[in-house]
Amino acid sequence: MYNISSSESIISYAKMLKDKTLRQICEPEIEEHHYKGKGNFGQLLEKYYFGYEPNSASEPDFFEAGIELKSSPLKVLKNGEIRSKERLVLNIINYLEVHKEEFESSTFWKKNAHLLLIFYLYDKDLDILDYYIKLVDEWKYPLEDLNIIKRDWKIISQKIKDGKAHELSEGDTFYLGACTKGSTSLKSFREQPFNSQKAKQRAYSLKQGYVNHIIAKIAHEEIAVYGKIIKKIEILNNENSIEDIVISKFRPFYGINDSNIEAKLNLKVKKSKQYYSSLSKAILGVEIDKEIEEFQKAEIEIKAIRVEENNCIIQSVSFPAFKFKQIYEESWRDSELKDLIEKKFLFVFFKKNKFGYYLDKAKFWNMPYKDRNEFRMIWLKTKKVIQSGNIFKDYARDKNGNIRYSKKGHPIRKNNLPKLKESRVCHVRPHGTDSTFTYPLPVEDKKLKIIEYSRQCFWLNASYVRDEIYLK
Structure with a gap:
């Protein structure tokens, strides 16, 4: 069917699934499947199309070629656009081992450096065998994304080293998250190495916003509606984090009133409920009618807050x-x-003075x-x-x-x-x-x-x- 040692062969074979369903391409043996649970589309795909038994091995699914297979559902928006239905869950985080690893030799990177992605249209009214396979392609992280993901991995690892695995949150990071995995019962809690308190089982995952970016790239969709706030050279410099770069763009405007910020930026922002959010976006160098690409990938929302002179927030x-x-x-x-x-979240605080509101801080x-x-x-x-x-x-x-x-x-x-x-x-x-x-x-x-x-x-x-x- 395909050469297990050749990534080109595996990807070419996978692309034969595009615009088909599992029932169409795997009859008749798949008709008698008995797989249950949330991940059973992927299990059926592995067993009946690629011909190997589903497993939870720490190596990539196609070990010889270094490729990990992942399937993920899509949803159709009211305007007809296709988006990811959920985050893309990768491998389980082993709290007892990950703190010993370096990124380049980590279990995460060995397993997920090269992904084979199969996106299907989810429909609750259809049998799983009749889900339409919409997109199939490989994914390797662009260098600027990889640097951010590497930082995310290190943040997760450091929190485990600090004995705070139980406090992990998807808000700790940008593109690579640590999502809960398993039931809420005690059996889904795990030992952590530097704290006696057990932590919920979690898995590495690509955030839903980042998955939408992958989908747009694979589908060759026009993504010009996004504005970028970070130049490639800024993020490729390992001294800089997204936080550092973003906050550095606000600092020159600290203490300056809103009308003077407009004048400095040579623009006029429409007065509305979204005025201060729009002004924040303008400070970041993004056109007001565009979404911020990096924030969309990381699912970051700007909250512009007005503060009274006595520090009260109404x-x-x-x-x-x-x-x-x-x-x-x-x-x-x-x-x-x-x-x-x-x-x-990115909170941007504008504080009141006798002239109106000035930019006080962003964090x-x-x-x-x-x-x-x-x-x-x-x-x-x-x-x-x-x-x-x-x-x-x-x-x-x-x-x-x-x-x-x-x-x-x-x-x-x-x-x-x-x-x-x-x-x-x-x-x-x-x-x-x-x-x-x-x-x-x-x-x-x-x-x-x-x-x-x-x-x-x-x-x-x-x-x-x-x-x-x-x-x-």
Whole structure:
């Protein structure tokens, strides 16, 4: 079928899968498969197409050619564009061994230096044998990406050396993450070498944003909509990290008011809710209507925050509105919110003075372990309220006991979701003031007898942003 010692032969054979399904190309023996579980597409591919038994060996799947096979699902967006459905999980991190390794001779690099990637269109309504294989190609990391990935690997390794394997987070790094792998049960916890506390099993993974970049490259899509903030020569210099390069671009503007920053950059930024985020992007040298390539790969979000003269931050920081049914059905480990709070953020603080707001500081931040646990408790409380059907508490009333109404004439409702005073880290409340924007409820509300409720968000408390991000 192919020469096991030849990467060209293996890749050529793999490309015969493109635009086909496993049922079409592997009949009739594949019809009687018995593989179960999340990774069974890859297992079927290995056994029935490439002709070897699925395994968890530390060497590449095609050892003689030095190629590792990975399959990954795609999703179709509403506009018809193709994107990765999830991060690309690589090999398990062996806490007891990785701290002894150097990158070039590490198990990670030996296994994942040369990838053979097979992307298929996921469809929950189809049998796994009928998933359409959309893209097939090899992947070798461009040098500028490799330098970042090498730094990421060293950050993960150092955290293990520091006895903090249990505190690992995908927000610690840029392109190469350390994602949880396995169930939430105790059997998925592992010993770590420099701390008696067990750590959740984790695997190296390429972040979803980086996988989308790979997909665009393989599909030869036009990626001119992205702007780059880092020159190749900057990242190839091992003295520089992404953090160093990005922050160095902000420093010359520290202490300068927003209007003067515009003048220095010779541009006019439209006044809107996104004004300070747009100004931050302009400082980085990226056109306002373009996404930042490096941030897209690393899934970094810019949070532009206004600070009052007394260091008070008035506005809490919101996450996207959540769907009640989604929280009702998912576990914390697989939740969208867990992924969101593990990400890395770039906070840019503009502080008020008599002339307006000036650029005070910029810093990268990801949530500490103890605060992620606090967020988890608030998420679990939210899930419990949704499950019980006790979201509605009462109508807001004035001092005379009369129901209060919004400016749009809707009665203001109070609910039992976690409030600001319940946690130093986060709370739940609506995003916006229009209660007519609703999501379906999985359980009917017991008091109102309704099956939908106004959209809600998780928020980082403004005081938390001040104390734990701005002032630290």
